[in-house]
Amino acid sequence: MRxxxxxxxxxxxxxxxxxxxxxxxxxxxxxxxxxxxxxxxLMDGTAQLYAPAPQTVYDDSRPVDRYFVPIAPRPVAETEIEERLVKELRFDPDVWIIETEDRQGRHFLDLVRERP
Known part of the structure; x- marks a missing residue:
């Protein structure tokens, strides 16, 4: 149970x-x-957006975990992120949007690891 x-x-x-x-x-x-x-x-006009990982990455033995994936491989202009968030809210008004400010870009999330 999550x-x-x-x-x-x-x-x-x-x-x-x-x-x-x-x-x-x-x-x-x-x-x-x-x-x-x-x-x-990142406090320099750029940002990174992390979204929920697809359900296919979840391990059946750990269904309660929450994993995230970055939307882009590197930070992009904050305006691009804001446009994407507007679309997400239009698609699903039940989403949560959390904003973290950190010059080092720390996200404190569990990310999906690439498989070898």
Whole structure:
């Protein structure tokens, strides 16, 4: 059984803030099972966006984990990220949008690892 999204988001915010990065909820989605998008602003006009990983990457033995994938291989202009987030909200108003500000680009997420 997966943790409610609202609880996961609260833990994520605490994780970021305990490491010295600012993080906040920009859009509150569905309490129980909303998808989470995380924007990491690098404070130089660029950002990286992380989206939920496809269901095909989940291991049956660990269905409660939340994995993320970067939308682009490197940071892009924040305006591009904002355009993408507007589209995501139009498609699914129940998504959560979290924004983290960190000059080092730390995201504090569990990413899908490339398979050898």
């Amino acid at each position: 943790l409610k999204t609202s609880i996961w988001v609260s833990a994520y915010l605490r994780r970021c803030q305990s490491a010295g990065a600012f993080s906040a909820i920009r859009h509150r989605g569905a309490e129980e099972a909303g998808a989470v998008f995380v924007k990491v602003a």
